[in-house]
Every structure is written in structure tokens, then in C-alpha cells.
Amino acid sequence: MERELEEMEAQSTRNTEVASLFAKANRPVVLKFEDVVYKVKLSKSGFCGKTIKTEEKTILKGMTGMILPGEMLAILGPSGSAKTTLLNALGGKLGGNLGGKISYNGKPFSNIMKRNTGFVTQDDVLYPNLTVTETLVFTALxxxxxxxxxxxxxxxxxAIISELELTKCKNTIIGGPIKRGVSGGERKRVSxxxxxxxxxSLLFLDEPSSGLDSSIAQRIVSTLWHLAKGGRTIVMTIHQPSSRLFYMFDKVMLLCEGSPLYFGEGSQVMDYFSRIGYAPTVIMNPADFLLDLANGISPNSDSESQSATLKQAIVSAYNDNIGTKLKEQIHELSDHSHDGGSDRKDARWATTWWQQFTVLFKRGVKERRHESFAGLKIIQILAAAVISGLLWWKSDAANLQDKTGLLFFAAGLWGFFPLLQAIFTFPQERKMLEKERSSGTYRLSSYFMSRMVSDLPMELVLPTGFLIITYxxxxxxxxxxxxxxxxxVLLFSVLVSNGLGLALGAVVMDQKSATTLGSVIMLSFLLAGGYFVQHVPPFISWIKYISISSYTYTLLLGAQYSATDTYPCGDSGQVCLVWDxxxxxxMGLEGQVVAAVALGIMLVGYRLIAYLALMRIGVTKK
Known part of the structure; x- marks a missing residue:
């Protein structure tokens, strides 16, 4: 009894410690940015895609501001005003021609700051077949x-589930376009x-209320407000908040075509624009009023001809009344909240390679088991196996043509099927890979190996079932x-074809293009496989040396026949060597070792190509 009480007390203490993590930020962050400029080069193409002109376009035009711990900044502006571009720049996700100065507690963005930064994209990138609890537990692990x-x-x-009021749906799958799951607001809270x-300590959110009704948006922003009061610095883009949401923001930044129109306290924004001569003629939502101004719509005139003039006037007023003073305030403000914690060296990864591999393996199996063993896919393979078995039913041993035809059909089927399945792997997971890799969640090698191993049972069960029936x-x-x-031999061929599909998907990263390319490649392999055409012209005969179908067919022949096997070849009981x-x-029965080695090289080589192709995706160098 005493032991049970001790365990309950220890559990209670641990729960209190875990819950206390949400009360305050670990390392409060002062975010400053001054004269941030971002430029991109636009190329104009002429005949046959030849570049005839290159122009440089400025997306961000001198952004300046600062956000203190405990504050929540809303970046407002119409579509195309560069809200998301600015958010990405502040979140350390924007490379290229980025100018100006962005500092976090007086220092540039670093690996350690990345660990203390959260970034929620506008589109919720989540696995549809995992429950809310599984999603958050795997992320925590x-x-x-x-x-x-x-x-x-x-x-x-x-504790996160409880904090974000997700308890009622914690055992519900996330869902997707086809499969029903949690609501849009719940998906956003899971993200x-x-x-x-x-x-x-620093949290960025891109349009967290997008597509949600006002009550759910209110709940999400209210949750963020409470998180900010724990000493966190929160920056979000938002398109058109309600008046209730607007007054929850400590600071507001208004953008127009990449230029700042206002930066300061949300409660002072209406007074500011009234002072410079732009006061609303009726009582209205401040956010609506600001968006009208950013779109060049004056409260005193309905004319659109003065739109550009109005925008320029407001930009000039910003430079005269806010810009200079804001830069002075930034220079005067010391980074007093900097606790020195970022000076110490943290481990490069939060967990070991083996821990990452294990968690990703379990997550992969749970996510893809329903897809891989979908009823329609199983019926498809079973139907192919039964039809093949019936067509070649108890084929006569003397009819080598039929038997070799079956072996080549098996080689072709299990070249095409795994190839087309694997092509979709990385294009479908690209967004998730970009999201998790950019946040330093795991090594690419642990993800890649877990993906290969977790797919093995799913890749090998169906061809095994096919062969058991047909054989x-x-x-x-x-x-x-x-x-x-x-x-x-058949399973070996499946793994090689799967590797080719992974490589094509990783290199092309477009499902339609990769599928077309894969189909053409595999069709070429089949035609040069040695069954349909035995006298291939020399100028194209090289295809057989890289043909998966050719090597698989050779190995399948070797699995069924040896050089000393005979078959009836005449009416008088004459027998001939299968070899002849x-x-x-x-094809030759003596090339078994060469075929096996060739497929082995492809097995490793295609996966190596896929791995190297993935290295370019969504990775901020650590």
C-alpha cells in the first residue's frame, strides 16, 4: 500500500512538472528586424524557352520592427502584400537575396534558436491515418x-492535448480529403x-485562422494569447480578423505590396491613421479599415484612380512618423531577456539515430498499413494470381513456350506493380519531410532507412501470395x-523495381511526370527483356544490360531449369535438352551469377540515388 502511494505521489509530481512547462517560456526571445529587404530574379523566356530578359523584383521593402517576450504580433495586409514572405524571413526559412538585419536576443538565427522556434504553416501537414494522440506522441518521442x-x-x-482542448477527439484520426477525421479547427490545434x-520561446504561425469559422478562430487566437503571456514571442500572419480577434494583438504590422504602412500597438492604430488624416466615416472593424487603406481605398473617397497616390502617401507618412523613431527604439532597447543559454552548445540532435529509426518505423507502419493492405489492392493481386493460374492451369511439361511465358509474365508484373507503387512515396511525403527536416526533427538517414524497412513486409507479402497461388x-x-x-528471385526483383520507383519519385518529385517516365522505362525493359524480341538491333541492344526484366527472367529460368533437364520434343518419345x-x-542458363550481381548493384544503386536526391529537399543546414 505504501509503495502504491509513493508511486501515485511520484506520478502526481511528474504531472505537475510536465504541466509547468507550459507556464513559461524556457528562453524568452527579443526579436528585432531592421531594414529587411528581399529580392528575387524573374526570368522572361522567349522562343524555345531561351531566356531573353532577367529582372529583379523587390518583395520586401525595408521592414523594421521588434517584438518582446509576452507580445503577440499580427502581420496584416491584402493578398500579395508579402506577409508570408516576411514571416518566413523572420522564421529563418528564407534564403537567397535577403538583406537587412534580423536578430534574436541580439544574435543571428542559429541551430540552437531553431530548437526554440516553432513554425506552423498555413496548410496543416499531418498524417491522415494517425490519431491525434498518435500524432502528438510520435512528435514528442x-x-x-x-x-x-x-x-x-x-x-x-x-498535457498538450489537454491544454489545447483536444481531449474529445484524441482518439480520432486526422483524416484527409477522402477519409473523414477531425474538424479544421482541431487539425489546426494539432499543428x-x-x-x-x-x-x-518563439512561435510563428501562417494564417492560423484561415478557413475556420469565427468561434473556432477566436478559440485558437485566445489559446495563443495565453501562450504569449507565458513569456513567449508570437508572430502570425492573418488576413481579415474579426474585431474581437484584432484587439487581442499586442502589436500590429500592416503591409502593402511589400512596404510597411504601420507598426505599433494594435490599440493605437486607429488613432494613428486619424492623426494623419485617414479616419473611418462609420464605426467599423479596425482590420477592415486597415485592409481598405492597404488596398488604396480612402475612407473619404470612392475613387480608385487615386489608389497608388494614397498608398504612396501612407508609406511616406510611415517613414516620417514611425520608421525613424522605431529604429531609434530598436537601437536603445537592450536584449535584457537574453539569459545566456544560447551560448552553450546543445547536442546536434534531440535523440539518437536508433531512437529516430525506431519511432519512424513504428509511425510508418501505423500510417501505411491501411493503404498497403487496402482491400482493392489485395483483390487486384488475388484476381491476377487466380486468372494466371487458370490460364496456365497444369501446363504440360513439354510446352516450354507456355512455362517460359508465365515466368516472363511474373517478371513483368512484379516489375511494373512495385515500381508504380513506389513512385508515389516521396512526392506524397515531400511536405512532411520538408516540415520535419527543416525543424531538425531527425536525420535524413534514419528517415530513409525506417522508410525502407517499414515497407518491406508490405512490399513482400503480396508477391508471395501471388506466387503461392499461381505456382x-x-x-x-x-x-x-x-x-x-x-x-x-521474385522478391529480389520486387525490391529492385521498388528501388527504381523510389529513385524516380525522389528525382522528379512530380507524381504524373514520374509515373509517365517510370512506365516508359519499364516498358523498354520488358521489350528488351529477351522474350518478345530475341534479335535486337545493335544500336538499341544496350537496354538489356540495364533491364530489370531481363535479369529477373534469367534468374527465374535458372530457378526452374538446369543444364541437364530434358523435355519431350518429338512424337516418337524423343527428348531434348532444355538448354537447347x-x-x-x-537467354542462357549460365548467366545466373551475373544477373544476380547486376540486380544487387541496382538494388543498392537506385536507393542511393533516391537518398542523394532527398538531400536537397527542405533541409536547413545544421
Whole structure:
């Protein structure tokens, strides 16, 4: 009894410690940015895609501001005003021709600051088949450092669920366009929860209320307001907030075509514009009024002809009344909240390679098990197996043409099918990979290896089932050695074709283009595989040396026949060597080792190409 009481007391203490993590930010951050300019080069193409002119366009035109711990800044502006570009620049996600100065506690963006920064994109990038709890627990296991035990990480995720009022839907899947899951507001809170797991001192959100009704938007912004009061610095873009939301923002920044029109306290914005001669003629939502001004619509005139003049006048007023004073305030303000914590060296990764691999493996199996073993896919393979078995039902041993035809069909089917399945792998997961890699969640190698291993059972079960059905119906050699040899060759071929699909998907990163390219490549492999055409012209005969189908067909022939096997070849009971049967003689039974080595090189080579292609995606160098 005493032991149970001690365990309950320890659990209660641990829950209190975990819950206390949300009360205050670990390292309060003073965010300053001064004269931030961002330029991009635009190329105009002429005939045959030839570049005839290159222009430089300025997206951000001298952005200046500062946000203190405990404050929430809203960046407002019409579509195309560069709100998201500014947010990405402040969040350390914008490279290229970026000028000006951005500092975090007086220092540039660093790996350690990245650990203390959360970034919620406008589109919620989540796995549709995982529940809310699974999504947050897997994120906690990956992102929280090892000074938390596994149980602490799980409790941390549960505390987030409670904090963001997700308890009612915690066992509901996220869902997607086809599969029904949680609501839009709940999805957004799950995305915020993933970033809150790290208890970030600095949190960026791109349109957190987009597509949500006013009550859900109010709840989300209210949650963010409470988080800010814990000493966090929160920056968000928002298009057209209601008046209730507007007055929750400590500071507001208004943009127009990349230029600042206002920066300061939200409560003072109406007074400021009234002082410079732009007061609303009726009582209205301040956000609506600001957007009208940013669009060049004057409250005193309905004429659109003066739009450009109005915008320029407001920009000039900003420079005269706010810009200079704001820069002085930034220079005078000391980074008093800097606790010196970022001077110490943190581990490069929050968890070990093996921990990342294990968590990603479990997450991958849970996410893709329904997709890989979908009923329609199983029916498709079973139907192909049964139809093949019936077409080659108990094929006569003397009819080598039929038997070799079945072997080549198996090589072709299990070249195409895994290729087309694998092509979609990385294009579908690109956004998730970009999101998690840019936040330093895991190593690319641990993700890649977990993806390969977690897919193995799903890749190998269906071809095994196909062969078990077709093999015995078609009357191929019934000895266990021949069957398992054939099965091993078929599964080997599946892994190689899968690798080619992964490589094509990773290199092209467009599902339609990769599918078209993969189909053309595999069709070329089939035609040069040695069954349809035995006398290939020399100028194109090189295809057979890289053909998966050709090498697989060679190995399948070797799994069924040996050089000493015979078959009836005449009416008088005459027998001939299988070796001398023209199609088999053309392929040759002696090239087994060469074929196996060639497929082995492809097995490794295609995956290496896929890995190298993924290295360019969504990674901020650490």
C-alpha cells in the first residue's frame, strides 16, 4: 500500500512538472528586424524557352520592427502584400537575396534558436491515418531530448492535448480529403500542438485562422494569447480578423505590396491613421479599415484612380512618423531577456539515430498499413494470381513456350506493380519531410532507412501470395527447392523495381511526370527483356544490360531449369535438352551469377540515388 502511494505521489509530481512547462517560456526571445529587404530574379523566356530578359523584383521593402517576450504580433495586409514572405524571413526559412538585419536576443538565427522556434504553416501537414494522440506522441518521442524519459514525453503530449482542448477527439484520426477525421479547427490545434511540444520561446504561425469559422478562430487566437503571456514571442500572419480577434494583438504590422504602412500597438492604430488624416466615416472593424487603406481605398473617397497616390502617401507618412523613431527604439532597447543559454552548445540532435529509426518505423507502419493492405489492392493481386493460374492451369511439361511465358509474365508484373507503387512515396511525403527536416526533427538517414524497412513486409507479402497461388495452379516444379528459389528471385526483383520507383519519385518529385517516365522505362525493359524480341538491333541492344526484366527472367529460368533437364520434343518419345530450347538458349542458363550481381548493384544503386536526391529537399543546414 505504501509503495502504491509513493508511486501515485511520484506520478502526481511528474504531472505537475510536465504541466509547468507550459507556464513559461524556457528562453524568452527579443526579436528585432531592421531594414529587411528581399529580392528575387524573374526570368522572361522567349522562343524555345531561351531566356531573353532577367529582372529583379523587390518583395520586401525595408521592414523594421521588434517584438518582446509576452507580445503577440499580427502581420496584416491584402493578398500579395508579402506577409508570408516576411514571416518566413523572420522564421529563418528564407534564403537567397535577403538583406537587412534580423536578430534574436541580439544574435543571428542559429541551430540552437531553431530548437526554440516553432513554425506552423498555413496548410496543416499531418498524417491522415494517425490519431491525434498518435500524432502528438510520435512528435514528442522524436523532438523532445533524452533528458525526458519515454513516459515523460508521452505525458508531455497528453498535457498538450489537454491544454489545447483536444481531449474529445484524441482518439480520432486526422483524416484527409477522402477519409473523414477531425474538424479544421482541431487539425489546426494539432499543428500548433506539435510545435508547442518543444515549449518554443518563439512561435510563428501562417494564417492560423484561415478557413475556420469565427468561434473556432477566436478559440485558437485566445489559446495563443495565453501562450504569449507565458513569456513567449508570437508572430502570425492573418488576413481579415474579426474585431474581437484584432484587439487581442499586442502589436500590429500592416503591409502593402511589400512596404510597411504601420507598426505599433494594435490599440493605437486607429488613432494613428486619424492623426494623419485617414479616419473611418462609420464605426467599423479596425482590420477592415486597415485592409481598405492597404488596398488604396480612402475612407473619404470612392475613387480608385487615386489608389497608388494614397498608398504612396501612407508609406511616406510611415517613414516620417514611425520608421525613424522605431529604429531609434530598436537601437536603445537592450536584449535584457537574453539569459545566456544560447551560448552553450546543445547536442546536434534531440535523440539518437536508433531512437529516430525506431519511432519512424513504428509511425510508418501505423500510417501505411491501411493503404498497403487496402482491400482493392489485395483483390487486384488475388484476381491476377487466380486468372494466371487458370490460364496456365497444369501446363504440360513439354510446352516450354507456355512455362517460359508465365515466368516472363511474373517478371513483368512484379516489375511494373512495385515500381508504380513506389513512385508515389516521396512526392506524397515531400511536405512532411520538408516540415520535419527543416525543424531538425531527425536525420535524413534514419528517415530513409525506417522508410525502407517499414515497407518491406508490405512490399513482400503480396508477391508471395501471388506466387503461392499461381505456382501450384500452373504446375511448375513442385520441389521445395525450386519453389523457394523462384520466390527468392521474385522478391529480389520486387525490391529492385521498388528501388527504381523510389529513385524516380525522389528525382522528379512530380507524381504524373514520374509515373509517365517510370512506365516508359519499364516498358523498354520488358521489350528488351529477351522474350518478345530475341534479335535486337545493335544500336538499341544496350537496354538489356540495364533491364530489370531481363535479369529477373534469367534468374527465374535458372530457378526452374538446369543444364541437364530434358523435355519431350518429338512424337516418337524423343527428348531434348532444355538448354537447347531456342528462347532459353538465347537467354542462357549460365548467366545466373551475373544477373544476380547486376540486380544487387541496382538494388543498392537506385536507393542511393533516391537518398542523394532527398538531400536537397527542405533541409536547413545544421
Amino acid at each position: 522524436l523532438r523532445l531530448p533524452n533528458n525526458f524519459t519515454k513516459q515523460d514525453k508521452i505525458m508531455h503530449a497528453e 500548433i500542438g506539435q510545435e508547442m511540444l518543444m515549449n518554443p 501450384w495452379m500452373a504446375g511448375l516444379k513442385t520441389t521445395p527447392a525450386n519453389f523457394f528459389h523462384t520466390l527468392a 530450347y531456342p528462347p532459353i538458349k538465347h
